[in-house]
Amino acid sequence: MKASVLIVGGGIIGLSCAWEAAKRGFDVTLIERDAIGGQASGAAAGMLAPFYENGEGPDDFFRLCVDSLLLYPDWVREIEAAAGIDTGFVRSGSLHLALHEADRQPLLGRLAWQRAFGARGEWAEGAALRALEPAASPQARGALFSPAEGHVNAPKLVAALETACRGAGVRLVDHAGGLSALEAGSGSFGVRAVTDSDAYAADLAVCCVGAWSGGLAEWLGIRVPIHPIRGQICAFGPTAPRPRHLVFSSQAYWVAKGDGSLVCGASEDDAGFDRSVTESGVGRLVRWGERVLPMLRGLAPVRSWAGLRPATLDGWPLLGPVPRSPNVFLAAGHYRNGILLSPVTAAIVGRWLGRGGGPGERGLAAFAPDRFDRSSAWAEGIPG
Structure with missing residues (x-):
């Protein structure tokens, strides 16, 4: 009989892990409390920008992001072929603008170390910048150009993954309700998840419930300090000129999509699980756009929306098997990089599944799910 895998969570991470598990021959069931891809995944702008996101140095998180970017072209082509859906993947390159003289030196410093990791970056200013991106403000003092970065249409990628998973035999259960219990043992005991409406059992489980992951702490026996950060985004209709690249400033980003829209994001605030759009949040994006x-x-803007990003205390995801529940793998807390990190997360989960669960990979200690239990810096005064 096939070994069985239960994927808890139907966002981009859960779907990616389900697709990987199905390709490896597992009997896969995915349960989602609401609609498939209806939370942060469906609301994302779909940026694939590890060189923009990581400006401090080549740490473990930066390397994870770059590894995932390298996987993206083949990964997307495989999903598109299986689903028959174009995901809007574009390697457009990105420009991080220096609007003030003080912005220049940090960006040049970033360029210096990132070139060693495949950025192939360049510094552009004056006439060279105008030729590269005519849409950018003439007040910009220069820009860091990263040609390897790009973007994908997040809702289309979610739809493609859902279709590919169904075609591969994954059982997708949407509107399953929230978890009321998660029981995990070892060996033949497996995993049992109870929702508001049903119960599901499997040999192994992968938990990918995003901003709701904090509720897993009592069952997994570790602190799971993940909390929602509201990200507000807006979209403009077709413009002329149309930006050729991802455009970043220190306060916002802009990405031109294949449907003609120009997406601008993202205003961030701690609003709990409130997904409403505010005048102040979108207004800030409009002012920066001008x-x-x-x-x-x-x-x-012709449209505005918000999603809940699952943030950890240190900004890095929780990736690995749970020490007290070795049949459970936690893949959560990807914050604003869930779209980017989907291929590498799925690959890591796939290798763990292929070994039948148990210990995680070497080199993933920085992302260990129990790292906040082991670090005295987080030991007191922070809710789980």
Whole structure:
């Protein structure tokens, strides 16, 4: 009989792990409390920008992000072929603008160390910058150009993964309700998950419940300090000129999508599980848009929305088997990099499944699910 895997959570991470498990021959069931891809995954702008996200140095998180970017082209092609859905994957390159003289040196410092990790970055200013990105403000003092970065249409990627999973025999259960119990043992005991409406059992389980992961702590026996951060995003209609690249400033980003829209994000605030859009959040994005892309002056967004990003205390995801529940793998807390990190997360989970569970990979200690239990820096005064 096939070994069985239960995926708890139907966002981009859960779908990616289910797809990987199905390809490896497992009997896969995925349960989602609400709609498949209905939380942070469906709301994301779909940026694939490890060189922008990581400016401090080549730490373990930066390397994880770059590894995932390298996997993306083949991973997306495979999913598109299985689903028959175009995911809108574009390697557009990105520009991080220096709007003030003080922005220049940090960006040049970033360029210096990132070149050793495949960034192939360049510094552009003056006429060279205008030729590279005519849509950018003429007030920009320069920009860090990273040609390897790009973006994907997040809702289309979610739809493609869902279709590919169904075609591979994954049982997808949406609107399953929240977990009321998660029982995990070792060996033949396996895992049993109880929701508001049903119970599910499997040999192994992967928990990918995003911003709701904190509720797993009592069952997994470790602290899971993940909390929701609301990200507000807006979209403008077709503009002229149209940005050729991902455009970043210190306060916001802009990405031109294949449907003609220009997506701008993301205003961040701690609002619990409130997904409402606020005038102040979107207004801030509109004001920054007028400064960075002059063609947006006087334009109002045609659409705005918000998603809940699952943030950890240190900004890095929790990736690995749970020490007290060795049949359970925790893949959560990807914050604003869930789309980018989907391929590498799925690959890591796939290798763990292929060994039949148990200890995690060497080199993943920095992302260990129990790291907050082991670190005295987080030992007191922080809710789990």
